[in-house]
Amino acid sequence: MISKNLKPASLKDKFFLIIPSVLHDESFLSWFARTSYLHYIHPQTFLNTHFGLEYRDIFKRDLDVALNNDLIKIFTKKTRNKIDISSLTLGKYTGYLYEDEIVNATNKMFISNMKFCPICLKKDKIPYFRQTWKLIFITVCAKHNCFLYDVCPECNSKVSLTKMYQNKKSFLYCHKCGFDLRKSKIQILKRDLINGINAQNKLMNILKKGYIKFEDRWVYSFVFFITIIQITKLILLRKHSYFVNKNPLFKILKNKLAEHIKISPPVFNRLNNQELFALFGLIMDIFDNYPKNFKSFINKNQLTYWDMVKEIKYLSFWYDTLVNDTTPRYSAFGDMITKEEIENAKKYFKRNNINISKANLQRLFKTRNYFFKLKEI
Ligand SMILES: [Zn+2]
Ligand SMILES: [Zn+2]
Known part of the structure; x- marks a missing residue:
């Protein structure tokens, strides 16, 4: 029996008597x-x-x-x-x-x-x-x-x-x-799911190093993790499952995607351990064959620039460029820039502490020589 009857604070000024060594990776x-x-x-x-x-x-x-x-x-x-x-x-x-x-x-x-x-x-x-x-x-x-x-x-x-x-x-x-x-019963991983382990190892490496390298660009790990949250929302909440549905890991998530998932509490908490395994495997696959898979994910789901960046708190130059290369910020329909796009652009400025001005809006939509009416701003 382990003693439970000791007075609070009675050992306040004392050292621990026995101090076991910390084991590898011990919490x-x-x-x-x-x-x-x-x-x-x-x-x-x-x-x-x-x-x-x-x-x-x-x-x-x-x-x-x-x-x-x-x-x-x-x-x-x-x-x-x-x-x-x-x-x-x-x-x-x-x-x-x-x-x-x-x-x-x-x-x-x-x-x-x-x-x-x-x-x-x-x-x-x-x-x-x-x-x-x-x-x-x-x-x-x-x-x-x-x-x-x-x-x-x-x-x-x-x-x-x-x-x-x-x-x-x-x-x-x-x-x-x-x-x-x-x-507990051992739940061995089936062969076709092995990719998920590679994804997990990659994520652990990114966290340990504090960065990830894409071609010639270095990206801070926290920037990459923010991106993961955004893509998670696209897949789980908005059900954009083209491209990822070709991956064997997808079958683990399939039933979950059929459910309506609320945004709060944090989206990861809605998944069990095996579903999380599948989700992170799918997301890392989007960054494989860089930037080919990423572009396929955007194109197959017909995602716009705003879909990809909407809720990202710190939009990095890396991600901004990566998305913009596939699905440019401006409207694809001639000179038409919709009210929604202007609204989104304003939100984008606000988040990045950029002045909401006509000049900045024109710069943002620079590839179109579009004339903004001031009252729209
Ligand atoms: Zn129990
Ligand atoms: Zn083990």
Whole structure:
């Protein structure tokens, strides 16, 4: 039985007695739970005894992303500076996944619940949960060629590393029903879906490096991830499935596409793990044979420039040019520029902090020598 009866904050000024080494790619919560087990204290009690009630609200959140700088400092100190706590949290991807915005509890579009590979957990000498299992686009274990689980296969509960079944079973057991997660049925990937693993590896590489290279152009990873959100909306919400429907991965998504999907909550949360696997595989395929596939996707779905850029917060020069080369900003119908296009152009200016003026509009539609009436602006 692991002790649950310790007074809050009674160990506030104390170091942790046992400080286990961090395992490869281990998540903060996984390391923290293991540390608690080694002290024979329930992880939540361990938090309370070392931190009191001061941080109670933060501790209710997902600490793999919500750990703030103050707490990172205190945790690091408690390990006698032996562990670099900040490297264990997903906050380190700030600037890689999103521009300046900090990856934290409220801004975590690309962060999922904790997933797991049953074979990894079974084969680990010291079983633990990986940081990468919390990235939304990591859906398979590339080592064991199987799908990860995002919930307990017995009762559908999310994995929670700081809860314990009946206060005594470790994180290897579902905290709700006690099921041994290592005994989850292995879902091996079929051969025709292997491309999805390549897509996942590519995405991981982009995130690690912080950029992706297209021909002679370098693109920041956060710019690429913004693009992924836009294309996701085109496929899932607006059902533009030509081109991607030729890919074997498409069959996994087919039923989902038949459903009406609401924009909120974040669109990725609407998909299960296997559907996410298919989605990211399809999107990466659009960027294969660059820029051929990308152009085919636009052309086959008859998408306009505005369809492609509509909701993009930071429109990069790379993406703007790429889209414009295939489907130019101006109307394809002679000198006709529709009211809608002008409206869209105004929104585009606003977003990019460009003055809404006649001269700028003319520059935008430069290939047409179109005369704008001032009152339309
Ligand atoms: Zn594995
Ligand atoms: Zn369960």
